[in-house]
Amino acid sequence: MKTIYLTILLISLNVASVFAQDQDLIVLDKFIILDATENGVDITPQLLENEAFLSFFELADENHIYFANVWPVAESMSHGVIYDAEFKDFEETEETYAQQKITFTWKYQNSYDGISGNAKVKINKIYKPQGVYFEAVIIPEDLDLLVYKGYIDGTLDLAVYDQ
Numbered sequence: 001m002k003t004i005y006l007t008i009l010l011i012s013l014n015v016a017s018v019f020a021q022d023q024d025l026i027v028l029d030k031f032i033i034l035d036a037t038e039n040g041v042d043i044t045p046q047l048l049e050n051e052a053f054l055s056f057f058e059l060a061d062e063n064h065i066y067f068a069n070v071w072p073v074a075e076s077m078s079h080g081v082i083y084d085a086e087f088k089d090f091e092e093t094e095e096t097y098a099q100q101k102i103t104f105t106w107k108y109q110n111s112y113d114g115i116s117g118n119a120k121v122k123i124n125k126i127y128k129p130q131g132v133y134f135e136a137v138i139i140p141e142d143l144d145l146l147v148y149k150g151y152i153d154g155t156l157d158l159a160v161y162d163q
Contacts, residue, residue: 024060030153031055031123031134037147047148050074054136054148056082067106067121069138076112082121083107098127106138117141131155 031054036047050071057066068079085104092098102123109116119140126133132155138146 026058026060028056028058028065031136031148032150032153033148034150035148037145039145047071053153067104067108069108074112076110078108078110080106080108080116092127100125100127108140125152130157 033047033052033054034044036043036052050073052069052071055068055070057068058064059066064081065085066079067082068077070077070079082104085102088101090096090099090101102121102125104121106119106121107116108119117140119138121136121138123134123136126135132152134148134150134152136146136148138148140146
């Protein structure tokens with residue numbers, strides 16, 4: 001049953017969240033990747049070509065939050081439940097924007113090679129006037145270092161530059 005839901009996730013995260021909700025899948029956040037590195041090597045072109053993004057989601061009638069690294073063009077993803085999540089909010093100051101720092105352990109499974117494991121994930125959401133910027137660091141058990149940067153879908157407002 002979870003395989004069916006995860007297939008629906010891959011399809012539905014590319015369309016309006018209304019469709020996702022029709023499929024008993026609730027998208028909590030969709031992180032649009034604009035910059036990416038793996039072990040310090042720029043992999044941005046590969047992710048942009050595959051329209052890759054990160055997402056938090058829930059399945060209806062379940063009491064878990066899931067995380068996914070989705071590559072729609074390649075029709076692949078890493079997905080799984082999160083646990084040991086910690087959320088820390090920081091108020092805006094004269095020197096910094098408001099922020100939310102999220103850390104958790106991600107029990108993932110890759111659709112493209114069947115490998116599963118655990119990864120430590122840190123996401124920093126920064127609330128800027130033009131939208132919510134994010135930086136995500138993912139460290140799986142092989143200690144690769146994946147760093148993604150971009151914005152949260154639905155928050156980008158370039159009109160602030162027209163003033």
